[in-house]
Each structure stands twice: as structure tokens, then as C-alpha cells.
Amino acid sequence: MSDAESPGNPTLTPDAQTDDFEAVEVFPDSTDMDLRPGADNCYKCTACDVSCPVAEVDDEFPGPKFQGPEQWRLKRKEDEAVDDSIMSCSNCMRCDDACPSGVPLSQMHNTARGEYVDEEMDKLSREYIRNRILANYGTLAQLGSMFPRLANAVMGNSVVQRINEKVLGITAERDFPEFATQTFREWWNERGGPQVRSEEKRVAYFHGCYSNYNTPEVGKAMVRLFESFGYEVVVPKQRCSGTPMFANGMLDDAKRAAGINVENFAGLIPEGYDIIASCTSCSMSLRQEYPELFDIDGIEDLSAHTYEALEYLRIHEDLESAVREASVEDQSFAYHAPCHGRNQGLDRQAVELFRQLDGVEIEDVGDSCSGISGTYGWKEEKYDKSMQIGADMFDHMEHAQGNVGMTECPTCSMQMEHGTGYDIKHPLQLLEEALV
Amino acid sequence: MAITDDVLVIGGGIAACTAALSAAETGARVRLLAHKKSTLRQASGLVDVLGYAGGDGPLSDPYAGLDALPEGHPYHIVGEDGVRAGLRIFEEAVGDAYRGGHTDSNALVTTHGGAVKPTARYPESVAPGLVSTSGDMLLVGLAGLTDFDAPVAADHLAAAGVPFSARGVTVEFPKRFRADAKVTRFAKALDRDEDVDGGTVRSVLADTVAEELDGESRVGFPAMLGDDHDEEVRAELSDRLGVPVFEVPTGPPSLLGLKLEDMLFDALDEAGVRISAGNPAVDFEADDGRVETVIVDQKSRPTPYSADQVVLATGGLVGKGLDSDRESVTEPVFGCHVPHPEDRYDWSEPEAFGDHAFARFGVVPDDELRPTDEDGEPHFENLRAAGGVVGGADVAREKSASGVSLATGAVAGRLAGEEATR
Ligand SMILES: Cc1cc2nc3c(=O)[nH]c(=O)nc-3n(C[C@H](O)[C@H](O)[C@H](O)COP(=O)(O)OP(=O)(O)OC[C@H]3O[C@@H](n4cnc5c(N)ncnc54)[C@H](O)[C@@H]3O)c2cc1C
Numbered sequence A: 001m002s003d004a005e006s007p008g009n010p011t012l013t014p015d016a017q018t019d020d021f022e023a024v025e026v027f028p029d030s031t032d033m034d035l036r037p038g039a040d041n042c043y044k045c046t047a048c049d050v051s052c053p054v055a056e057v058d059d060e061f062p063g064p065k066f067q068g069p070e071q072w073r074l075k076r077k078e079d080e081a082v083d084d085s086i087m088s089c090s091n092c093m094r095c096d097d098a099c100p101s102g103v104p105l106s107q108m109h110n111t112a113r114g115e116y117v118d119e120e121m122d123k124l125s126r127e128y129i130r131n132r133i134l135a136n137y138g139t140l141a142q143l144g145s146m147f148p149r150l151a152n153a154v155m156g157n158s159v160v161q162r163i164n165e166k167v168l169g170i171t172a173e174r175d176f177p178e179f180a181t182q183t184f185r186e187w188w189n190e191r192g193g194p195q196v197r198s199e200e201k202r203v204a205y206f207h208g209c210y211s212n213y214n215t216p217e218v219g220k221a222m223v224r225l226f227e228s229f230g231y232e233v234v235v236p237k238q239r240c241s242g243t244p245m246f247a248n249g250m251l252d253d254a255k256r257a258a259g260i261n262v263e264n265f266a267g268l269i270p271e272g273y274d275i276i277a278s279c280t281s282c283s284m285s286l287r288q289e290y291p292e293l294f295d296i297d298g299i300e301d302l303s304a305h306t307y308e309a310l311e312y313l314r315i316h317e318d319l320e321s322a323v324r325e326a327s328v329e330d331q332s333f334a335y336h337a338p339c340h341g342r343n344q345g346l347d348r349q350a351v352e353l354f355r356q357l358d359g360v361e362i363e364d365v366g367d368s369c370s371g372i373s374g375t376y377g378w379k380e381e382k383y384d385k386s387m388q389i390g391a392d393m394f395d396h397m398e399h400a401q402g403n404v405g406m407t408e409c410p411t412c413s414m415q416m417e418h419g420t421g422y423d424i425k426h427p428l429q430l431l432e433e434a435l436v
Numbered sequence B: 001m002a003i004t005d006d007v008l009v010i011g012g013g014i015a016a017c018t019a020a021l022s023a024a025e026t027g028a029r030v031r032l033l034a035h036k037k038s039t040l041r042q043a044s045g046l047v048d049v050l051g052y053a054g055g056d057g058p059l060s061d062p063y064a065g066l067d068a069l070p071e072g073h074p075y076h077i078v079g080e081d082g083v084r085a086g087l088r089i090f091e092e093a094v095g096d097a098y099r100g101g102h103t104d105s106n107a108l109v110t111t112h113g114g115a116v117k118p119t120a121r122y123p124e125s126v127a128p129g130l131v132s133t134s135g136d137m138l139l140v141g142l143a144g145l146t147d148f149d150a151p152v153a154a155d156h157l158a159a160a161g162v163p164f165s166a167r168g169v170t171v172e173f174p175k176r177f178r179a180d181a182k183v184t185r186f187a188k189a190l191d192r193d194e195d196v197d198g199g200t201v202r203s204v205l206a207d208t209v210a211e212e213l214d215g216e217s218r219v220g221f222p223a224m225l226g227d228d229h230d231e232e233v234r235a236e237l238s239d240r241l242g243v244p245v246f247e248v249p250t251g252p253p254s255l256l257g258l259k260l261e262d263m264l265f266d267a268l269d270e271a272g273v274r275i276s277a278g279n280p281a282v283d284f285e286a287d288d289g290r291v292e293t294v295i296v297d298q299k300s301r302p303t304p305y306s307a308d309q310v311v312l313a314t315g316g317l318v319g320k321g322l323d324s325d326r327e328s329v330t331e332p333v334f335g336c337h338v339p340h341p342e343d344r345y346d347w348s349e350p351e352a353f354g355d356h357a358f359a360r361f362g363v364v365p366d367d368e369l370r371p372t373d374e375d376g377e378p379h380f381e382n383l384r385a386a387g388g389v390v391g392g393a394d395v396a397r398e399k400s401a402s403g404v405s406l407a408t409g410a411v412a413g414r415l416a417g418e419e420a421t422r
């Protein structure tokens, strides 16, 4: 029978989909996870597979349907070890968005990856060490930013880059992101913290690693913008959001960082603070991955009070009118929506908003994945695939009118710059220019 | 304060897109609020209007069948004008990428099972394979893509009595992929014309098929001939083979469906429709018989969207616009009335293609497409419905799915837009 002729009806044929599931945990070793109901929901429509950017270019990669529900079935039936292909999933989370049936795919991938790294991976292998370094970018960046000029010179040295590739498996094709000479937090302390105090309008800023060490101008824009709307901004001590750790299966590292973040932020919520992130992967992590993966006191509360910066202003202020009344010098952007932003439903907000800003032309370069997915594109063996995935985006950027790129995600911005040579801005920077 | 628009369309399928485009034509400020990707990704990419009605069919003129449809069918509410309005909006959105608009008659299209199906609009790449055009046909299946069994499809076509000869062969794709490779992987290899032994993917595939060609004057492949560069791929294959090349629409996952979805979203963008996708509408606030705000679950946090007019286009049971359990069928966002037999055994017939009651489940619209309650009164003054969530049509049997979505979308969107801008 041809499916094209008869729209299937999964809801009404429960018998067709109750395989042979029993109520057991998906990954029996993981402590508090029961993904069974989610796996049950898979009716094998393959929508997830078609949306996977890695499966499109990687002949070894079996795709999300296998990594998620099918792998679970194998594990349950035959107690099979997690397949090593899980390490090729970039954790872009596009499959989550595609599944019409609510299967928690990325949660399954994250859990399986954690288990694979714990149980299958040689802790002395080059891959493990490399992944650990990449996953803990914040630590590396902290060192680098103590001596930013020296670090920039060293990391930009082609000999060092070759060594990184040969010894560590970090691609030499990419230029290491430059460290700022003054970190965001140094700037924050220098200016003496909050310049606006308010009882009603309060936000706690989760800047993450990248806008602290590499692009403090994004963090500064966030602070000035929110203060201009009358918000009291505080900047609690924080650790990495965990995004690169999830993607590399370093769940212990991630849990440790999450514990500190929850402790430092959740306590502010009763005092009227909401949590704002400027990086869409950070907000994704706090909102979705934290409560999905960890059972920490206050983690649900943190999740429910975390927002991306633009999203927050759109909901709480009349941002649209403010933008409509403003104007900036003529400029034209090629905007790319990061996958993690898309997953939070934020993929259109920058375009929607800036189309109303006098002086600005902005074009969405399509819904393809940029291909870098955080640490994925930094791995020597993944570099080519990363660029193949990104090819659509580069192509659309070059055809777009704008010659400056725009995105919310730091690693997408690296990839955009790497593939096109364009300068890349964060929406907050343009908003600051327009409104402050 | 809530994010505010004139018209809020809830849904992300063909009905929602049409409703949003139609509302935007009235000058209203429109937002589309979609949860997941639409069922278009599973659908064939064909746009059926009406293939069977009142025991007749396949119909050559879909409009001639309208009167024979049962009472309460959404086509009766929107009328022939509504159907034509829907098709007009569709054609403006997709431009040259679709064919069939030159005539009122249905085209007969070859499906991947080798059946012949009446449809109103079809992708340009499908056109050379129409059953109504003459010319012997070679169908080419690919070893890794088991969905399309070319020899079987060809036999079915021949058995259906088509006025030309049809033959099917299965060939190896020039590049070997893992056994369960995705159709997107095949398309990508063709898009990029990847290097393989003896040339590139396109040239080697053409050479392989040329060897099989035995006087046929057209060649059909499953719909996987490229994604971003599909026209180029097809043109090159045609060129090398010296005969027209066409695509046969496939079951899920469907690249033709994906491309249609992309085109519709591009059209929305062009029309200035705002799009918020990725989160579901879960609740609402109403006042004085009007929906005031729709509550969206943004990763477990309720976020309000308000609008003057709302269109519900959340699809049927497949799209999750309707929800069913063992006892009942409900419309989960607004709790609109969905009539259904008390006894679950009366929902379906024993035969797979029988006259199932569930196929017609859905909200009951008034003459302005507003869902009504048990007493036939509209639930809300400013809430309309379109597409699969509307009851009364058995779209699978009638071959009318997209047509019903287009027609009800066009009318609901226009009425909502007119009200909002009044
Ligand atoms: C397998 C298959 C094959 C098909 N083949 C054909 C064919 O050959 N020819 C043809 O003409 N038609 C075909 N169709 C039908 C057609 O593609 C559409 O499904 C149909 O027209 C209904 O469209 P719709 O827009 O009403 O709903 P859907 O396409 O089901 O879309 C519903 C949308 O609403 C969204 N949604 C649901 N609930 C919420 C919520 N609470 N908040 C926000 N968004 C929500 C969903 O995420 C989805 O995007 C096929 C369908 C399927 C499933």
C-alpha cells in the first residue's frame, strides 16, 4: 500500500505501534531516567532522519531514529553496548524539533553518549583527551585570557595549529577565536557592577564562556540595553552552561557545572530575578537539558525562569515600538538562525524585529545547519563534514544582499566567518546601537 | 505585555500557511504559530482537490463532483469559489514549481506503488511522468532505497491498463552508502555531484541507466533527484539520457513534501507574515465570547500571544490537532466540540479503505468556519478553523486532503483578516 495515498493514522491504531515494550528504563545504568514512554511514541515516520544534517553527509552515521528509539530497543533486548556512532551526533537537536510524536531524541542521545563515554571510551585515548579539552573550553579560555595577547599569538601560530591537529586532533583549518584583552567580567567589575537599581525589574545575566572571554562587546550590549529599559542587571558567578560537555558525553563535568549554576542563579528567583542568556545554546541548556538530564534542587525553577535576551524584551517590553521609532546608519545583514535557537522557537525574532528598524536590511539565509555545532567542527576528523553541512549556509550568505553576518550563537558565528570571511554581529549589538 | 498581532494562525501545515497568506492579503498583520514540522514532510507533495465523490471516480473534473459530497462537507461551506481561492493562493505561493493550473481537470499521476491517482496540482518534476501523456516509460529503482520497487510499480501500471508500456529496473546507485542511508544522503550526493569511480554521481548514474534504456521515451526515478540543486540534477540526467526524466512521488520521508513546505514558508516570509515556530499553543484566555490570548508553551513556560482574530489550523489526528484516547476524540487547544459515536467500535469499519467514521472526525464549522458547540452556536466569535481539524470530509477516500486545507484556509484566513482590519 502506498503511504502517499492513505494518510496514516497512528493515534487510532495503537496495536500497530505497541511493539514489545516493557516498562523498563532505557539506559538501566543511568540513575534517574525513564525514557520508555518517549521511545514508545516512535512510529518510525523517519521525520527525524530527514532533518539530521550529519546523516546527510556522513556515510557512517545511522541517524537519530537509530540513536534514539531503536538503540534503546537493542539495549533492552540484548543488552548491547551503546554504538560508537553516537559520538558522531553533533547534538544540534534538529531531530527533536522534527519529531511529530514527542520522542525526546536529544535527551536519549545525551544519555547514550554519556554512557558510551563512561563505559566504552578509553580515558587515555587521544579522542577522549581532545574531547575533554574541547568540552571544557571555559577552563582553557580562562587560562588564555590571563595572557590574552600571548595566547592569541600562540594559538594563531601555524606551527601550534599543526601540533594541535597532529597531537590532539583539533583541526588546523580553523583559526582559534581571539581572546579579548579585557574579559566581560573584568569590565563589569571595573564599572562597579549594576548602574541601575530596581525592585520590580531585575535580571541575572548568564553570559557563558564566549561572551566573557572572546566577545565581551555582546555582554556589554546586553547590560547597557537592559539598563536602558530600567532593569537592574546582576552577574552572578557562573560556570559553563554545559553545552559542549553534553555534546561530548562529559556528563559528570556538566553536572558539576550545572550544580554551581543552579546554586548561584536559582536563589535569585524568589528575589524577583529572571535569568537572561545571550547565547541560544546557553539558554537551551538551562531551559531544556538541565531538567532533562539532572535532578538538582531548584533546577526546574531555573529552567522556567530562563530566557534568551531578545525573547525576554519582546515579551516584557514594547520592543517593537521602540525599534520602529529608532534608526541606525544603513547596514545590511545575512542572518543565520542557530539550531538551538530554532528549537526554542526563536529563529525568526531577529529578522522580524530588525525589518522594522530604519536603516537595516536583513535577510534570513535559510534553515540549514551551520555545520559547526559547537565542538563538532573543531574535530580534525569532522572538519570536512562540518564544512559540507555548512555549504548551503555559505552559499545563501553569499547570495544574500548583506555583507555582514548576524547570529546569536558564538560557534555558528565562527563558522559563518570561516566560510565567508564576513564580520559577524550579535543581534544585541545592533539593538544597542539602535536604542541606547 | 503579550506579543500582539491582528490575526494569529495556529498550525504549520498547508492549511495554516494558506490561511496566513489569505489573511495577509487583506492587509492584516499576521502571525503563524507552529509547533512541529507539518505532515507535509510525510505527504507526497501532490495537491489533491477531489478524486472520488458519491461513488464516482476517478473524477476528471473535481468541480463536477462537489454536489455529490455528503452534507456537512467543508466544500459545501466554502463552495467552488473557496476551492478556486485556495488554488489561486497556492499557485501564487509556489509559482512555476507546480503544474496543473492550466486546466480544471485532474491529472493522473503515477504513485510509487504504481497506482494511478487523480490530483489537481503536482510538482514540475513529476509532470513528464503523467499517465495522461503518451510515451513508453522506464522506471528506475535504486538498490538502497527499498521504498520504491520499480519492477513492481511498472507491473501495477501495466495492470491498470495505461496506454503505454511500462518497465521497471533496479540499479545500484553510483555511490555506496550504508544499508539504511537516508533519502537525503542520495539527494545530497546528486546535488553536489560527488566524485565516484568512473566519473561523478550524475554521469555514472546516467551511464548505468542508459544501458538499461530500451527505446523508452521517459525515465522515472523515486523523488530524490537533488534538493537544493534539483532542477540542475534533473536537467543533466535528461540531457545525458536524451529523454525526459521525472520523479515519482514517494511515501514518507518525502523530499517533495519538504520542498513544498519550504516554498510555503518562503511565501509567508515574502508576504510579511511573522512566524513563531517550535512551541505548541496549549491554552487560551477568553473574555465575553472572544479569544483574547493564546498561551504558548515555550519550553514549559507559558507565553501569551494576543490577536484580534484566531484561526485554528492544527491538523487532524495525524497533525495532533485532534487527540483521541479509547473513549473520546477532543480538540485539545480550545476544547471545541468534536462529535463522535459513543461506542468506539463504531469509529471504524473492518476494511482498511471502508467508510470510517473517524476519517470525518473534526470540529463542526458554521457558515463562517467558526467551530460550533453541541447546540450549533460558535464557541467564540473570533475563532475559525481550517484544514484537517475541520470535520466532515473523508479526505483519504475522496482524495481531497490538500484541497480541503487550501479552500478552508483561504476562506477562514480572508474572513479573519477582514474582521481584524475592519
Ligand atoms: C502520509 C501522508 C500523506 C499525504 N498525502 C497526500 C497527498 O498525496 N495528497 C494530498 O492532497 N494530501 C496528502 N496528505 C495530506 C496533507 O499533507 C495535509 O496533511 C492535510 O491537508 C492537512 O493539513 P493541515 O495543514 O490541516 O494539517 P497538518 O499538515 O497535519 O499540520 C498541522 C500543523 O499544526 C501544528 N500543530 C498541531 N497542534 C498544534 C498546537 N497545539 N500549537 C501549534 N501548532 C500545532 C503541527 O505541528 C503541524 O505543523 C498527506 C498526509 C499524510 C500524513
Ligand code: SF4
Binding pocket: A051, A052, A053, A054, A055, A063, A064, A067, A088, A089, A090, A091, A092, A093, A094, A095, A096, A105, A106, A109
Ligand atoms: S542531534 Fe542533530 S546530529 Fe544528532 S541525531 Fe539529532 S539531528 Fe542528527
Ligand code: SF4
Binding pocket: A041, A042, A043, A044, A045, A046, A047, A048, A049, A064, A065, A068, A069, A098, A099, A100, A101, A102, A103, A105
Ligand atoms: S521523528 Fe519521532 S516518531 Fe518519527 S521516526 Fe523519528 S523518533 Fe520516531
